Amino acid sequence: MAETAAPSSETRSEAPEKAAKPLTMAAALNSAMRDALTEDPNVVIFGEDVGQLGGVFRVTSGLMNDFGEDRVWDSPLAESGIIGTAIGMAMYGLRPVVEMQFDAFSYPAFEQIVSHVAKMRNRTRGRVSLPIVIRIPTSGGIGGVEHHSDSSEAYWTHTPGLTVVTPSNPADAYSMLREAIASDDPVIFLEPKSHYWVKQSAEPAGTPLPMNKAAVVREGTDVTLISYGPTVAVALTTAELAADEGLSIEVIDLRSLSPFDDETVGASVRKTSRAAVIHEAAQFGGYGAEVAARVTEREFFSLAAPVLRITGADIPFPPPLLEKYYLPHPERILTALSTWEWDA
């Protein structure tokens, strides 16, 4: 059930040697874990199918073979058990990197994540930190069957104590996963599954941006499009199309969902005076609500129009054959922007 969009077998077995030139996001993530395993003996990786198989998306391919079964292994099939044991391991000095196979299959671990992972440091007055990374292949766009395309970010970002990040490209995937593993705070690491196999030749330029900073991935003057994970590509395409019409869109890739980079976003909105946020998850109470609310709170008098939300509808993620009607796309975004009273 789990592998609707598995890669071709050549790509699968590819476990690249170095991080400098990642080709796909899956390869970049694999490199990040490989390098972390090499550098820090306390890093361990476990979860469902992450060992022998290398994960249903092959992101951990080759790691068990290369580092041995006491560093990378297949656990019993129980998500609460995976998170719960990771907590105990972290208390003893390990740095577990665990995988939830899909967003919806992290829900059995909800209590362990919300009541323990997120709160342990606080309840012990800072004495016990939990350096755990919870990797989740997130969102839709691959024609996954039921329960395989959820976007769970709003559940995690509302939970104090969690850090939530999501890369949109291979270079970020590498540097952000390294930083997440190095962080003493627990990190929910959302990997846009539709991007695993998109190749991107771009090399990371210079020092990578810290994990908690947003990036302006395209500059513009008229509108700020706020995107993250799988919607960054959509925003960039939208900006491209809009440029033809003379509309200059600045695209922000949030990268970090919690904390939120108010500075970068605020600066952009003060420049453009208009903002819209795009995500796949349902709109009601979605992450975009927080973005709209806080941008409005902070930049109300710079805003020429309300912050728009172009998101999934308030329905369960649709069946594969209908997902195109649900996912935000450039035409829909441009139509939404056109509802603003531009001459107001």
Next chain:
Amino acid sequence: MAETAAPSSETRSEAPEKAAKPLTMAAALNSAMRDALTEDPNVVIFGEDVGQLGGVFRVTSGLMNDFGEDRVWDSPLAESGIIGTAIGMAMYGLRPVVEMQFDAFSYPAFEQIVSHVAKMRNRTRGRVSLPIVIRIPTSGGIGGVEHHSDSSEAYWTHTPGLTVVTPSNPADAYSMLREAIASDDPVIFLEPKSHYWVKQSAEPAGTPLPMNKAAVVREGTDVTLISYGPTVAVALTTAELAADEGLSIEVIDLRSLSPFDDETVGASVRKTSRAAVIHEAAQFGGYGAEVAARVTEREFFSLAAPVLRITGADIPFPPPLLEKYYLPHPERILTALSTWEWDA
């Protein structure tokens, strides 16, 4: 651990006969279940301690005795099991009313609620409805120890397929619980635990407002304060204090968190041109974000100032001795309102 603020023993055993004059919210809820059990043989009640004990807050007091153990009973201690079996029962025509002892103890049932309760009707193309009511004593204010004061509404309201309501007074508690039990949609029924024992002599006036409508509980002209559940009382006190200062606050009790009553809220905001939302839950990605975002989307050009959020901080709910610093209170709300540029 579960009974920090249990009532005095006289109040406990009180299981009032009729709904007309409920004295406390606990009594009103008890009446609602009693009447539903009487009128519909398909209504059943089960959960942890809801039978013999009558629940740790005594809300189901007397029901097992009066209706028998095949209508009201104590289940094994497992929340996912409670929700999962309620689903099967609902598929066979029963109308289960189940209790999660506290918000945080609903988290083990998160998968059953989000992946099944919320989605069953949709995935079966409307053929299988799940008339389940999930009662949760919610929020803080009673000095509960760790994990006993969470406000979980943002998790549920972001989940399409769920209806989420919360009463703020005994009369609503009765009518809304009756309506929730009668509804063919699954309902998350959040009971502000700090209000269980507050007596309110007010009798419901005329036909009760439908569960999905917000109520204007105090009229005003200058500011719309949007509240729900435990914060309605806080909003009303705030309005009282503000009146002394010549500030006229309109207070809205949302009652229904999902769906959201855009009409009632919109009408108020168009009148006052200023709005603030109050809740106990953490601010980031909290329910107030949705309120702020959608009010701004819809009423941007009526708004003289950004919608404010006066909420819990982005920290885990504090220990009892510190909760007063966390919970929104009238002074804090008035201070927040004073940050608006009133002469802008």
Next chain:
Amino acid sequence: MSLTEESHAPAELPEAEAFTLIDADGNAVPVQQRRGYELPDLDMLKELYRRMVIARRWETQVTALTRQGRLSTYPSARGQEASEIGTVMAMQETDWLFPTYRDSIAVGTRGVVTAELLSGFRGNWHCGWDPNEHRIAPQATPLATQILHAVGLATAAKLKGDPIATVAFIGDGATSEGDAHEGFNFAGVWQAPTVFIIQNNQFAISVPIAKQTRARMLADKAVGYGIPGYHVDGNDVAAVYAVVSEALERARGGGGPTIIECLTYRIDPHTNSDDPSRYRDAADVEAWKTRDPVTRLEHYLKSEGALDDELRQSIEDESERIAAAMRDAMNQEPALDPMELFEHVYNEPRASLVEQRDALKAELDDANAHVHTHTHTHVEKRNS
């Protein structure tokens, strides 16, 4: 009535050896090894054979179509036909089935037609059939969750006094989930008329059973719930049918739940997109093929003179017809109405969903009106 009794069940270990009636070579085991069970009669065995042949042919066809891209994904039960078919053939019409994604052939054997059955795997609406009509719940993907539904429905029936039982399929891997425990436990405590069929096909995707449990076998879990547990040769449809029939009768008669572990093997990949060469030896697969459920029953029926060439041919012809019909059904493009996405989320209509539906409708109308032009041309930056 109270669901729970004060008395607890006596503890008994299940027999270690998987129970078999017809062995891998197609011979009936000696009567003294039958543990008091009867072989199903020849008519039933022929029917079980017919259903397994049809199911395998049908599923082979589905797998082929999936390879051609006509389905989003498909998890095949090849090799598990005895567990799947033996179980559902033991059920009465009024019993309810709670299947997983793995159990399409069980659903089909209970009468759901291909177009409805494969709706979800084609990428259309998740559950294509009416659960109430067939008394079959939607196929569950979130592992182990469905067994609680089965226990709940069974308990509701018990409370209403209806003499029916429910059957829940669950995989070996899924027994590690918390919900498996809660399901077994609620069933024990409430004495729910539910029969749990653990299909131990020895893998959870790539993870072998040795990494799921340290127990001698999964049937041993029954002890911890005070429930009778059975370890059955899941490739012997006669044994499966006999043990499940008995358990269902016990359940319907008020005797409570049963856990039955069917020891079998997943011959095909986990789904079409899985690559088992990464985690298991082809030799193991070959070894398990010698224990094939269909071949062994064929041998037995032949040896009993109950399956001549004519009957065999007619069953094969029937299978081909069904496979062909199935292919045709899959060649028909499913009717898709995006507006329906908003229809079933709630019973109570919601203004906000109507707004969202209307917005999609406008978008699609607009796209139709502007075919070949960009819909975004009306975005005009008039100011700023």
Next chain:
Amino acid sequence: MSLTEESHAPAELPEAEAFTLIDADGNAVPVQQRRGYELPDLDMLKELYRRMVIARRWETQVTALTRQGRLSTYPSARGQEASEIGTVMAMQETDWLFPTYRDSIAVGTRGVVTAELLSGFRGNWHCGWDPNEHRIAPQATPLATQILHAVGLATAAKLKGDPIATVAFIGDGATSEGDAHEGFNFAGVWQAPTVFIIQNNQFAISVPIAKQTRARMLADKAVGYGIPGYHVDGNDVAAVYAVVSEALERARGGGGPTIIECLTYRIDPHTNSDDPSRYRDAADVEAWKTRDPVTRLEHYLKSEGALDDELRQSIEDESERIAAAMRDAMNQEPALDPMELFEHVYNEPRASLVEQRDALKAELDDANAHVHTHTHTHVEKRNS
């Protein structure tokens, strides 16, 4: 090294009769009933006695203070002292304890001082001690969750080659949770050095054990995980100490986990605010008091001549001193700094939390500045 082995454990049913070394009357059971265990030596028994007396006195004092409103809530372990103390006294300093809310006396016996121990129940910071210093995790409230932490920590130690074990307490009711299952199962599969102590005090708040499981006893659950299971008289500290000691040694030596059910009884209400008269007979409580763990050991020690009046008095004096110190500790108002609320949520500082902290600071400063005036007087409606 791999955490899992191909071999599975043989299945064995635990002995039905709860294992006792010193019976309810304070007599040692005959050697042939000791199942090969030795009675702890008299020095150890005296120490166990001393610790139990102190614990009971201390807890009586806590309960009294709770009634006076000095604690938010308190769940007493009265009657369970043998399980609590017998277990932690069997532990080594390097072993880790994972307690629940019920197990304050176990935490105290391991050396956490009252002020730190009762922090959470007083309404102050949840965990008052340094878990790393004492090798004691915070007391867990979300039921059964802690056993997974115990298994994780044990597994980490195993991976690092440290010969330590972990002990997880869990209640009878909590065994119904999915996490109980996952904890037992992961421990079995990974052969984690964890000893699970199920304190079957026969109630989960108001719900009796008969409504939690249909199994003969909770120790039977061990079978389903391929783990050794023991059923122990949880009011006999000698038996608890002996069986837990053995299990811990096995765990530290690489022999994997153990499940030990301690059969006991919660004499006090669930917490101070519970009303047990709603769900159980006072007579049951009285009956269980005749099996009291402290009295029975006192009888035994006296009959062995190991407890004279002088020693008894000195232990009582010590208990009184500790209770008095405890009262004093509780009379000191805890130092509270609301600013600390923002300090521990993350390691990495967050701008938004600093903003929120500063806002609270300003609010408090303002309130201090305007004591007796309303802080909201500066809300002026200047326009609109």
